[in-house]
Amino acid sequence: MFLRRNKKKIEALEVADDIAVSIKDVNKFYQQNTREIHALKDINLDIKKGEFFAIIGRSGSGKTTLLSLLGAMERPTSGRIALNGQTLDCLSDKELTQIRRNDVATIYQSYNLIPVLTALQNVELPMLLKGMDKEDRLRRAEKLLVNVGLEDRIHHKPDELSGGEQQRVAIARALSNRPRIILADEPTGNLDVEITDDILKLLVGVNRDLGTTLIIITHNMEIANMADRMALMKNGVIEEVRKGQGDENRKEEDGIREKLPIDYY
Ligand SMILES: Nc1ncnc2c1ncn2[C@@H]1O[C@H](COP(=O)(O)OP(=O)(O)O)[C@@H](O)[C@H]1O
Ligand SMILES: [Mg+2]
Incomplete structure (x- = not known):
């Protein structure tokens, strides 16, 4: 893979300016033992910047x-992907690491917080890896935790927090480096109904207020219906792509909604 990429210069995908994610073929x-699993088959999909998908x-x-x-955690066996205009197969593994740190953030069903670190330290970590000053990252981590409603849980470790609280920490951590795309894999799968609502409001708020592209995997049709x-x-295979309610609501909101300053989150 690495050699191939270095040997010949691969041309980048041509992607329109308003596209956040472009998936081509x-x-x-x-490979599992002797069995080959065809996990994705000829996927083609474009997702717009700011879309909730x-x-x-x-x-x-x-x-x-x-x-x-x-x-950008794995590479496709064949086909190409561009994120915010950057074609991933043109990038080295090191460059992919940068994309994972700065451009996309993932939120998981099981939160994936580091157990020995406090909420504050968990949120600080991506900024530390990016090389941000200690004072700046502490200030930002604290602010993010306040914004997700955890002002009195800042120094708690994950096992001292409820599931909903842990997912709020994970959201604050995801936002720390101001990603342009947020990926969430069944983010409310382990949470009660009321908490599910709160967590979704947070994610949809970020999507609406900051224009962050939001891609959510969900089993919950109510959530899927909120999407554009x-x-x-x-x-x-992608069998079908259909419109959700979000797309309709967004038309009504457009022009009414005021954008929050990017610094808010
Ligand atoms: N790392 C892996 N190694 C082998 N098989 C995998 C791996 N990841 C996923 N698969 C297989 O690929 C298919 C799709 O899995 P997955 O993407 O996890 O589905 P979903 O998230 O929709 O439940 C499944 O058959 C799964 O067993
Ligand atoms: Mg899954």
Whole structure:
């Protein structure tokens, strides 16, 4: 892979300015023992900047695999992906690490916080890896935790927090480096109904107020219906893409809603 990329210069995908995610003819195979699993089959999809996009489908249909490619955590077996105009197969592994740090953030069902670190330290970590000053990152981490409603939990460790609180920390952490794309893999899968609402409000708020592209995998049709569009996946294929309610609501909101300063989050 590495050699191939260095040997010949690959031309970048041509992507329109308003596209956040462009997926072209993507396939992903996994080798499991002697079995080959075709996890994604000829996926083609464009997602717009600022769009709220939901992915639904049964367990095993390829949703998480697709998200891991979009999060630049894995490379497709064939096909190409561009994120905010950057074609991923033109980038080295080091450059992909930068994309993972700065441009896309992923939120998981199981929160994935570091257990020995406090909420504040968890939120600080991506900024530390980016090389931000201690004072700046502490100030920002604190502010993010206040904004997600955790002002009195700042020095708690994950096991001293409820599931909903842990997911708020994970959201604050995801926002720390101001990503342009947020990926969420069943972010409310482990949470009660009321908490689900709060967490969604936070994510949708970020999408609406900052224009961050939001891609959510969910089993919950109510959530999928809130999105601008949703893709239905089945056996590694996108069977259908349909409009959600969000798209209609957004038209009504446009022009009324005032954008928050980017610094708010
Ligand atoms: N790292 C892996 N190694 C082998 N097979 C995998 C791996 N990740 C996913 N798969 C397989 O790919 C298919 C799609 O999985 P996944 O993307 O996790 O589906 P979903 O998120 O929709 O439940 C499944 O058959 C799964 O077993
Ligand atoms: Mg999954």
